[in-house]
Amino acid sequence: MNAFKERWEIKNNWQLIFPLLGIVGLLYTAYILANKVISAFINNSDNNLLYYILLAVGIGVFFFIMLRFFLWCFKKLEGKWVTNYRWEIISIFIVFALTGTSSVRIARPLLELVGFTPTLFPEGFFGSLLYWFIRIIIILPLYQILLIIFGALLGQFKFFWEFEKKMLKRMHIIK
Template identity: 50%
Template sequence: MEKFKKRWEITQDWQLLFPLIGIIALAYTSYKISNAVISKFGVIAKVLLAVALFFILLRFTLFLFKKLENKWILDQKWEMIRVFIVFAITGSSSMFVGRPVIKLLGITKENLNVFIYWILFIIIGLVFYQILLVFFGFLFGQFRFFWEFEKKMLKRFGLGKFVN
C-alpha cells in the first residue's frame, strides 16, 4: 500500500477515495460493455469478458495518465484520477440533461431528419457539457483546472472572445 501511495503522491488517507472510485467505475464500465457485447450469453461469459476488458481499460487508462502527466498542470498525481472522474461524470450527465431538453423543444427522430436530429442532439449535449464540466470540476475541487481547460476549449471553438 505504501508503494501505491508513493507512486500516486497520496499523503492523506482520504485521497485514496479517488483511486477506489476510479477502479469501481472502471469495473462497472467493463461489465456494462461486456453485457452489451454478449448479452445473449451466460453470466460466466459476461464476467470473464468484463475481467478481460477491465484489465485492457486499466492499461489504457494508465497509458493516458503517463501521456498527460506532464501536459496537465496538477499539484499531485492522484489529482489526475479526480480529473478523469470529472470528465466521466460530465460526459454522462450532459447526455442525461440533453435528452429531456431535446424532448422539451419538440425535437424527435419522427418529426425531423435523423441526420439533423443527431446534429442538434450533439450540439445541445456540447452546450451542457461545457457548463457541467466547470460545475463538476468545482464540486471535485478542481475548478481552476477546468476553468482553464474550458477557456482553451472555447478558444478552439472560436468563442474565446466571450471568456477572459
C-alpha cells in the same frame, strides 16, 4: 498500501476516494461492455450458467484492457496537465467521465422538453441526421457547463476553468 499511496502521491486518506471511484467506474464500464457483447450472442432468459461465466471473463478482460489504456494515458498526460499530485489526474478523468455521461443523458429530456423527438423528424437517414445534429448542438454547451460544475465538485475547478478558457480561445469565441 504505502507503495500505492506513494506512487499516486496520496498524503491524506480521504484522497484514496479518487482511485477507489476510478476502479469502481472501470468495473461498472467493464460490466456494461461485457454485458452488451455477451448479450448479443447468448440469451440470458433462463439464467444460463455459461452466460454468467462469460460475463465474469468479459468483465475481467474489459477491465484489464481499460486499466492498461488509462495508465498509458496517465503517463502521456502527466507532463501536459499541470497538477500538484498524481491522484488529481484520476479526479480529472472522473470529471470527464461524469461530464460526458451526464451531458448525453440530459440532452434527450431537454430536447423532448422543447418538443424535439426522433419521431418529429422525417423517416430515414436525413431525419435521423437532423435529430442528431440538433442533439449535438444541445450537448456542446451543456458539456461545457457540466465540466465546470463537476470540476468544482471534485476539487478541480482551477484546472477546468483554464481548460475551458483554452478551448474557447481555440474556437475563437474569446481572445
